[in-house]
Amino acid sequence: MKTPTLPAPCVPLGLLLSALILPAALGLISCSSAKTSPGKAALWAQFAGEAHRNASNHGFDPASPVDARMKTIPGWLLDHLRAADNRWDYAAFPVGEAERARVRSALALLPGAWQGILKEHLVAIYPVQNYWGGGFTEFLPEKSGAVRSYLVVNAAAFQATASRWLSWKDATAFLSDDEDFRVRVDAGGLLSGFDYLFLHEAAHAVDYAMHKTPWVEADLKTLYDLPGTPVPFTRGVWTGYTETDAAHHFEGRGALSPYGFKGKPKLPISGAAEFYRRLAKTPFVSMYASQSWAEDFAEYSAYRFLEKKIGRPIRVSVLKSGKPVFTYDPTRTAAVKARDLTGLGID
Ligand SMILES: [Zn+2]
Numbered sequence: 001m002k003t004p005t006l007p008a009p010c011v012p013l014g015l016l017l018s019a020l021i022l023p024a025a026l027g028l029i030s031c032s033s034a035k036t037s038p039g040k041a042a043l044w045a046q047f048a049g050e051a052h053r054n055a056s057n058h059g060f061d062p063a064s065p066v067d068a069r070m071k072t073i074p075g076w077l078l079d080h081l082r083a084a085d086n087r088w089d090y091a092a093f094p095v096g097e098a099e100r101a102r103v104r105s106a107l108a109l110l111p112g113a114w115q116g117i118l119k120e121h122l123v124a125i126y127p128v129q130n131y132w133g134g135g136f137t138e139f140l141p142e143k144s145g146a147v148r149s150y151l152v153v154n155a156a157a158f159q160a161t162a163s164r165w166l167s168w169k170d171a172t173a174f175l176s177d178d179e180d181f182r183v184r185v186d187a188g189g190l191l192s193g194f195d196y197l198f199l200h201e202a203a204h205a206v207d208y209a210m211h212k213t214p215w216v217e218a219d220l221k222t223l224y225d226l227p228g229t230p231v232p233f234t235r236g237v238w239t240g241y242t243e244t245d246a247a248h249h250f251e252g253r254g255a256l257s258p259y260g261f262k263g264k265p266k267l268p269i270s271g272a273a274e275f276y277r278r279l280a281k282t283p284f285v286s287m288y289a290s291q292s293w294a295e296d297f298a299e300y301s302a303y304r305f306l307e308k309k310i311g312r313p314i315r316v317s318v319l320k321s322g323k324p325v326f327t328y329d330p331t332r333t334a335a336v337k338a339r340d341l342t343g344l345g346i347d
Contacts, residue, residue, distance in 0.1 A: 040222050044143070047223075052080055053140045055148050060123035066115070067103040070095050073126035073152075081152065085132055093127040093155040102158065106198035109191075109305045113345050114206055121148045121209040122202070127155040134169075135197050137204040139216070141223050149205040157193035162306060165193030166314070173256050173287055174269035181269040182319045188310040199302035204294065206301075212344055213293045215241075232340035233300075237283050238293045250278045256287050273318040273326035283339055285330040300339065303331055304346055 038046075047053050059071070072095045073081075082090045093099075103125060107115055123140065135153035142148065157165060166185035174183065187196070207216045214228045215221040218241075221228055230238070239245055244253070252275050255266040267275055275287075284290040289299035303314055313329035330336060341347075 038222075040225075043219055043223055044141075047141055052077055052138065052150075055123045055140055055142075058124040058150055060148070062120060066107055066118055066122060067100040069122060070100050070103045070125045070127075073128055077126070078128070081128065087130070087132055089130045091129040093129050095127065099127065099158070102192070102194050103198070106195045106202075109195060109199060109309050110202060111345055111347075114202065117206050117209055118202060121146065122151065122205050123148050124150040125198075126150065126152050127158070128152055129155045131155070134165075135201055137201045137208070139208045139220065141220065145224065147208045147220065147224075149208050151198075151201045151205065153194065153197050153201065157197045160193035161189055162187040162191040162193055162196045163189065165196055170287060170316070171269075173265050174267050174272055175265045177268040178270040180321045181272060182322075183269070183272055184317045184319055186315045186317070187306055188312075190310060191306060196302055196306060199305050200298045203298040203301040206345075207294060207297055213297050216294045232342040233297060233344055234293045235340070237339075238296070241294070242292045244290070248282050248284075250282055250290075252278065253287075253290050256291065276316060276318060276326055276328060280328045280330070280333050281335060283335045285336055297344070300331075300336075301344075301346060307331060 051057050057076075058069075060069075073092045075092075078090060078092055082088050107118070110118070131152065131154040133154065134157065135151060137149050137151050140148040140150070160168075163184075163186055166187055167183060170183045170185055174181075203212075204216065207213055208220070211226060213231060213234060215226045220226065230236075237245055237248055252267055279287060279290070282290065284296060284299070285303045286299045289296045307313055313332050315327060315329050317324045317327040319325065
């Protein structure tokens with residue numbers, strides 16, 4: 001997926017803590033996409049000519065610990081992102097021991113097998129200031145069959161709690177037609193926005209490498225002749241990359257624009273309680289999870305791993321004048337508990 005134009009695995013964006021409620025200019029990131037691919041040979045030739053898809057250009061050393069791969073973004077790659085997004089205010093975030101420590105603590109939230117997959121496949125992690133979305137995961141295809149990746153994360157995530165980041169993420173989908181309403185996602189105060197972003201993006205990296213979902217990018221389906229057949233997690237839920245099974249259609253899904261990736265919000269926040277009541281009947285842990293099978297997998301994984309650490313469910317509340325009018329635990333609904341996790345490596 002290319003940073004600017006695609007939908008996909010990703011996360012939120014530059015969030016100034018002082019402007020958390022329905023910030024106007026959000027971006028989203030694209031983590032994967034459902035675009036149509038050209039032919040296989042043309043794709044291999046195209047990717048071979050793209051410097052950012054070559055692991056050696058990231059200084060990748062498979063023997064290095066994953067936290068050592070958190071690096072200050074090199075100028076050539078920053079220039080690439082600036083041009084791709086037409087965002088000339090992107091700036092390198094200087095990485096030091098503190099940022100590498102953040103990677104170590106986030107990595108520890110993942111199962112050991114996933115840590116091993118990342119050690120083999122994740123070539124670099126770059127925080128970027130003023131990034132228009134939360135982050136994204138880019139794939140590096142190799143003819144050996146290995147699909148490595150690198151992550152870009154918005155440096156603002158270092159400063160937010162996971163609760164604040166998740167609250168902001170959901171709030172971005174609502175039009176503020178009544179200032180008495182708020183959406184709150186409570187994931188405790190222990191973990192950070194970076195933890196959430198890392199878990200979400202790491203799931204995309206694992207998906208790229210291990211094909212946990214039928215395919216994350218149409219280009220990868222073409223390059224590796226992936227059959228695209230359903231896996232247990234998607235069977236009965238998704239009929240296509242962004243198409244849900246008829247049983248799981250719900251009013252408002254098409255109007256969702258979490259992170260602003262489909263433009264300005266369209267759902268009135270005065271109707272948020274009704275919206276979440278509908279979402280609570282679906283297999284999706286978040287509205288963003290309902291946008292594609294890749295985001296479904298990334299969100300489900302991230303929520304579960306966050307919860308394992310905090311020792312309780314993440315709780316979503318719609319507040320009116322500070323008082324809850326609807327509350328639920330997204331991973332504890334009947335439909336989510338019925339998800340088939342076979343083969344995902346999530347217990
Ligand atoms: Zn994503």
